[in-house]
Amino acid sequence: MNTTCAMRRLSADPDLFRPSLMPHKKARELAAIDAILVANPSIAEAVWNDLQRKKKATGRLGLSADQVLRIAIIKQLYSYSYADLPFHIADSETNRRFCHFTSPEAVPKKTALARSIKAIREETWHYINRVLMGYANDKGIEDGKRVRIDPTVTETNVHPPTDNSLLFDCVRVCERLLRRAHAEFGASYSSHRRRAKRRHLEVMNARNEGQRLLAYRDLLKITKKTIGYAKQAVVHLSAYSEARAELLAAKLSHYIELSERVIDQTERRLLKNESVPAQEKIVSIFEPHTDIIRKDRRDTYYGHKVTLSGGKSGLVLDWAVAKGNPADTTLLMPMLSRLRDIYGRTPSQVSVDGGFASRENLRLAKEAGVTEMAFAKKRGLKVEDMTSTPAIYRMLRDFRAGIEGIISFLKRSFGMRRCTWKSFASFGSYVGASIVTANLLMLARHLT
Numbered sequence: 001m002n003t004t005c006a007m008r009r010l011s012a013d014p015d016l017f018r019p020s021l022m023p024h025k026k027a028r029e030l031a032a033i034d035a036i037l038v039a040n041p042s043i044a045e046a047v048w049n050d051l052q053r054k055k056k057a058t059g060r061l062g063l064s065a066d067q068v069l070r071i072a073i074i075k076q077l078y079s080y081s082y083a084d085l086p087f088h089i090a091d092s093e094t095n096r097r098f099c100h101f102t103s104p105e106a107v108p109k110k111t112a113l114a115r116s117i118k119a120i121r122e123e124t125w126h127y128i129n130r131v132l133m134g135y136a137n138d139k140g141i142e143d144g145k146r147v148r149i150d151p152t153v154t155e156t157n158v159h160p161p162t163d164n165s166l167l168f169d170c171v172r173v174c175e176r177l178l179r180r181a182h183a184e185f186g187a188s189y190s191s192h193r194r195r196a197k198r199r200h201l202e203v204m205n206a207r208n209e210g211q212r213l214l215a216y217r218d219l220l221k222i223t224k225k226t227i228g229y230a231k232q233a234v235v236h237l238s239a240y241s242e243a244r245a246e247l248l249a250a251k252l253s254h255y256i257e258l259s260e261r262v263i264d265q266t267e268r269r270l271l272k273n274e275s276v277p278a279q280e281k282i283v284s285i286f287e288p289h290t291d292i293i294r295k296d297r298r299d300t301y302y303g304h305k306v307t308l309s310g311g312k313s314g315l316v317l318d319w320a321v322a323k324g325n326p327a328d329t330t331l332l333m334p335m336l337s338r339l340r341d342i343y344g345r346t347p348s349q350v351s352v353d354g355g356f357a358s359r360e361n362l363r364l365a366k367e368a369g370v371t372e373m374a375f376a377k378k379r380g381l382k383v384e385d386m387t388s389t390p391a392i393y394r395m396l397r398d399f400r401a402g403i404e405g406i407i408s409f410l411k412r413s414f415g416m417r418r419c420t421w422k423s424f425a426s427f428g429s430y431v432g433a434s435i436v437t438a439n440l441l442m443l444a445r446h447l448t
Contacts, residue, residue: 125432
């Protein structure tokens with residue numbers, strides 16, 4: 001291993017905290033998190049592999065993998081935005097020491113920090129969590145024998161979707177790119193943004209359905225015109241061999257495709273009175289991967305379903321991000337299979353929500369090695385078929401309720417209510433960063 005590679009995997013371990021800080025709870029927790037990271041060097045190795053894959057070294061020597069991981073932990077631990085993150089690390093001696101910076105001047109700018117943190121893939125966060133679960137098992141904190149599983153929804157960073165707002169988004173984004181194409185490469189277009197905005201507001205404030213439909217028809221006409229200009233600009237840009245022209249043409253093509261989908265679903269719904277299936281809808285041109293999640297036939301969310309497995313220690317043993325809106329009954333066995341991969345055995349006691357309940361799931365779970373299986377709502381199942389005694393069933397049913405607190409903790413304190421990173425891949429990384437940071441804090445509290 002050469003010197004440069006070693007520096008980028010790990011950074012020098014300074015004397016983290018002054019003795020005068022140790023009576024404070026946060027200082028003790030950070031010291032315990034530091035000890036966990038030092039005791040598991042394979043974590044930094046996994047992050048280093050991602051940084052090498054993305055070539056995210058910054059500055060003269062670049063950030064070490066250990067520093068990037070610690071910066072990500074600080075960000076999620078205190079819910080800092082990327083704009084505020086460099087300041088809070090540079091301003092706080094404790095944060096600087098935890099992240100292994102020798103001076104405030106050594107802290108990179110927000111762009112470098114964001115690029116480095118987002119280079120850590122979701123698969124790497126899963127690997128880190130599995131290392132932490134092995135560490136918790138060795139310390140006698142969590143053995144994974146009794147688990148509780150429950151899904152939740154993490155929202156994407158989108159505004160509540162309406163047809164008119166989506167059409168207006170298409171016009172303004174395409175026109176912004178057309179403005180660049182005109183300024184840099186002479187592509188021609190006409191601006192209809194103001195007219196589109198007026199129609200957008202007219203739809204919102206229409207007194208009756210006739211006025212609303214009239215405004216919608218004109219907004220659709222404006223959007224189609226703008227898409228026409230965008231298609232002409234793509235052809236115009238293809239004559240240039242510059243990388244900037246190719247990138248601009250690719251962006252325009254991306255938004256042209258999304259805009260055509262928005263136009264199609266709007267015409268189907270408004271002009272043809274069709275009911276567009278949720279899986280065919282696009283609810284944001286900025287986060288087109290966003291799913292429509294209908295929960296309890298009551299609330300509608302825009303994001304992705306995340307299924308969590310929690311243990312008796314309060315740690316999140318595992319998680320999975322789903323595409324679409326799969327039924328809860330289809331999620332149980334994949335989660336048990338993942339837990340078997342982590343611990344080498346199936347949990348002996350499992351407690352889940354009533355949405356997972358089915359005779360088939362009970363049969364498959366028992367065959368997989370689960371001895372006590374409790375569904376919060378029986379849905380026609382008998383207690384004696386699920387558990388050996390009614391007392392165990394009641395205990396597991398009450399145990400399941402604890403995962404609601406874990407989910408609330410993740411959403412309130414670690415940003416899992418709404419993902420602020422773009423793209424589906426980054427969504428998975430964001431969820432992983434939140435869960436791993438929460439687990440590190442919980443492990444630190446167990447150890448202190």
